[in-house]
Amino acid sequence: MLTRLFTALLLLAVPVLGVYTFVTAADHGWWMQPEVSTFGQDVDFLFYLILGMVTFFFVLTEMLLFWFVWRYSKKDSSKAVYTHGSHKLEMLWTAVPAGLLVLIAFFQMSTWAEMRFKGSFPEGEPFAHVWASQFDWRFQYPGADGEFGTMDDLESPYEFVVPVNQPVKFVLHSRDVIHSFSVPAFRLKQDAMPGLAIPVWFQAEEIGEYDLVCMELCGWGHYKMAGKVRVVSEEDYRAYMAGLQSEFMNTGMEG
């Protein structure tokens, strides 16, 4: 009897506390960082869409589990229902999730294409080349001539400054091992793969400073490979570039 009660309570606690934790998580800051980029909204929408679907199945299956275990562990000397299954039910619980899953998969595609497919990249020259190495970030801007690989290229460590509300395209490199350029607030993550020059783009929608986190294990210092993305207004951006320009005259870097 005690076992039965305990087991039922445990099984019931799973969906109840599970949902409760998610509902209250935001109060403790245990929730997604606010999004500030154009595809941030899409990603979050898809996240919540899936959250909705899996919560439904989570609650459904866990509650059924709880209820069946509680209900059918009653002392009862009769035999269980003798059945080897039901064709109809099998069809039902194959077809319904199948439909849902196809739908879910379908919903992802446009966002994914927008993030990664070549066709959706902004036109024109990249804003910067981003270089990851153990254990820091370097940002290379084209300088006054607007071209990379020339003597007047500008370079700055740690901080990536970009203009707000403009599509920013940059090319991601790694000098040594795999790193990952990840800005949680932008819902952006791209591994910096040595040997590849990977174009990446985003568009930040709010002025501010955002954490740039290396999210791929890159050695002992992986945990502290931090950076910042500073989103500034158009004017501030130009001012910043001008500042860089005067600061680092002719500290060019090969592209």
Added chain:
Amino acid sequence: MSGDHNTFNATRVLILLAVLTAVEVGWALVHEPLGIGIWPMRLGLIFLAIWKGYLIFMFFMHMKFEGWILKGLMVPTLPLMCIVVFANMPDTSFNDKIVYPIGSMASSDGAEVVELEDVSEMRGVLPHNAASHEAGGH
């Protein structure tokens, strides 16, 4: 097992294999003088190699005479082979994001990067390998 219905003429298979090997080597040699493109040459070679493999598999390894069970054991390897190779192609063989071509190498100061063909030269090793001379080639 070793019933009579499944005997084959091993000598004939051997001769066929030998002939095919000779054709292969010949084909690889003549494609340049005859002006056959590199891809027709390669496709021809692949065709011949698969033919040879097929002969070994079917006759020497007796697969032709085995039941569906043993045949079935080998069937999954076919799609899996294709999956492994084709899934890797977009990222390794035909990847436009690659900075330096596959197989290229840098000089030790990193100043110069050469393609695979010239690496041995850069590293001071004879491009025409001497082994082929001493082992009776050329």
Added chain:
Amino acid sequence: MTEAITAYDPAVDAPAHHHPVYDYDSGPPVNRGKFAIWLFLATEVMFFTGLIGAYLVIRMGTPAWPHPGERLAVDLTAFNTFVLIWSSFCMVKGVEGAQQRDRGKLLKWLGLTVFFGAFFVSVQVFEYFQLLHHGSVPNLDLFWSTFYVMTGFHGTHVAVGVLWLFLLWLGSLRGEMDERRAMRIELAGLYWHFVDLVWVLLFTIVYLM
């Protein structure tokens, strides 16, 4: 719950010592050993798929892959390929001998298989020495990296096969010429042919293409 547990009764439940062993054969109508060796060969196929697949995708992505003929002794290896194919043929004859319970035939052909297998390995070792001697080390470039790893693993397979067949040859000098022996030799033969098959592909793509 305890009532669900049937009590222990030594009279019924103690295992009878020295009871007969019941060994069933449920079909499929394939010999166990043969079934297993084919499973093993399937794993070998996947193993070489990993190696050769890696080679193929690397090779296809390399714009300036040197022509193998410039770097490798194609003629020597072509000859070696004939040797391996011939040894495969010897193996077929050896298995035939074992199946006909003909010890002389078995020993002769199996012996030839072992000899030519060993010959193949020796030529390969010779080739390696030549190449290494002239500075074509595996860490020189990707051509040699792939070359040594692929032919090396194939060579190891051949060497293992030679050893296996040699042990079977020794074992066949004496003892019953029975079904069991024939099966053992057939199984080793399957492995041997497989190694031959891999070589046929390797020779083509590594040396000729």
Added chain:
Amino acid sequence: MSSTATTIQPGEGAPGTVHVHHDHHELNFVQKYVFSVDHKVIGIQFMLVGLVMFVVGGLLAMAIRWQLAWPGTEMPVLGQLLYPETGKAISPEFYTSLFTMHGTVMIFFVIIPLLTGAFGNYLIPLMIGAPDMAFPKLNMLGFWFMIPGLILACMSFTAEGGAASSGWTAYPPLSTLAQSNPGSRGGQTFWLMGLTFSGVSSMMGAVNYVTTIAKMRAPGMTLMRMPLTIWALLIAAILQLFALPVLTAASFMQLSDRVLHTGFFTPTNLVINQVNSEAAGAAAGGQPLLWQHLFWFYSHPAVYIMVLPAMGLASDIIAVHARKPIFGYKPMVYSMSAIAGLGFIVWGHHMFASGMNPAMGMTFMVATIMIALPSAVKVFNWLGTLWGARIQLTTPMLNAVGFVSMFIIGGLSGIWMAATPVDIYIHDTYIVVAHFHYVVFGGSVFAIFAGIYHWFPKMFGRLMNETLGKIHFVGTFVFTNCVFYMMHQLGLAGLMRRTADPYAYEVFHHLKPLNQFISISAFCLFAWQIFFVVNFFHSMFWGKRVGRNPWRATTLEWTAPSPPGHGNFDYQIEVKRGPYEYASAEVDEDFHMQAERVDG
């Protein structure tokens, strides 16, 4: 060859052939318990080794948890054990080794040996009515190949530079270039060799299992009468056969990159510590993505190798203790096959952020999402089995129900990660850690516990203590959820995995209390296992003696004595019906044994 195999005449394959033979030679201690060829002994050997390694992996996890809650502080007890020289705090270098070895040990030397090694060996012959495995000596060799594997893996800690520290995924070039990573100086080589041995061991097992299941079923044991455990183990073995060799090939290439300095996975012109990596004479020109593809080509199927047998065990245990036939036996079989088949074409979901071709990402996403479908079929069929049942809440049943409950959570979080855009946010965060601990700990480990409680009476002829077992279950269940559920929250907040000090970032400071809660729960979880250890060893010698069929189950192993003697069955049997004839009206009892005695 043992005398068992010798009677098999090649070519005799008529279904239902039976060879009866006697053999009684006395075996000495070493033959009986150390170099045994008896599948039951080998199974138990695998189990003991797996459990011991579980303690090792668990201790490593405790060190991880200490660091994450109190980074850089002196660790009590374990600190002295792990690094007496310093006896102090965990360094970032050491931390990277810790989780690498934790993941490696847990996957390759705990879960896979326990599921396929222990249960595979112990149960396959017994459940299909065979006297032993098809190749007993190969079986023994399989076990003894794993031992050098785990010794080599552990020796990684003694290497210069410390244990392997590139994660269990060993992504090059971090894992191949010694200059880039302390653990890549020597430790990684041990790691690779350890992995290769364990791989060979698994291959030997897999060949044996498939052959045994194909060839040695008792008369009447048709495929569709096999218990789901057997189906699961068969499918897992097939996965190993076709997927594992690719990892072996890839490991050899990585080993060659490390030892021979070849260039398979090293791209051109890397600069490490201002030094060009080719300067030392290594080759380059390779491609790290190649390793990732080859690695995941195996390691994704590997996660199903870790869960399919668990599903099989859970299915059998649920049917027995629910006193009801499995709902939808055939759909269960088909769905397991579908999981395995799809499992071969979804590996790219680990690489969405890697720079893989985005069109391939799309394909992999669709395949991955579709894998939820057969999993859904399985979950609903377990629920269907419980409906209308007469559940007996024994310890094995509790753990099996715990498995279902936990697997659902782990599986559902998989859907987020399968969705490419969403995965971009959660990749390499703690959500991934939460996901896979739910499936491997909540899933596989609970099923392993269930299996041990359930088959312990068969293995040792004694029952495990129910009270201790229930206490063990309740605590384990509660703490597991405290530890791993909260990791979802960490991950949503963006906390990345594999980080030696999460508080290097200001934004994560507020997660410290949560991390401490998780860590304390993890210590409790570990400590709680004492109930299991005591129960296990105590019951082995002093547990309640039971007969052949304590659970009144139907499958064949329960017709053999407990523990079964040499050759397993002491009378000749014939299988008459499916494995789940519970509550059938044909007999008075609520179970109808699968096999009947036929030799009078």
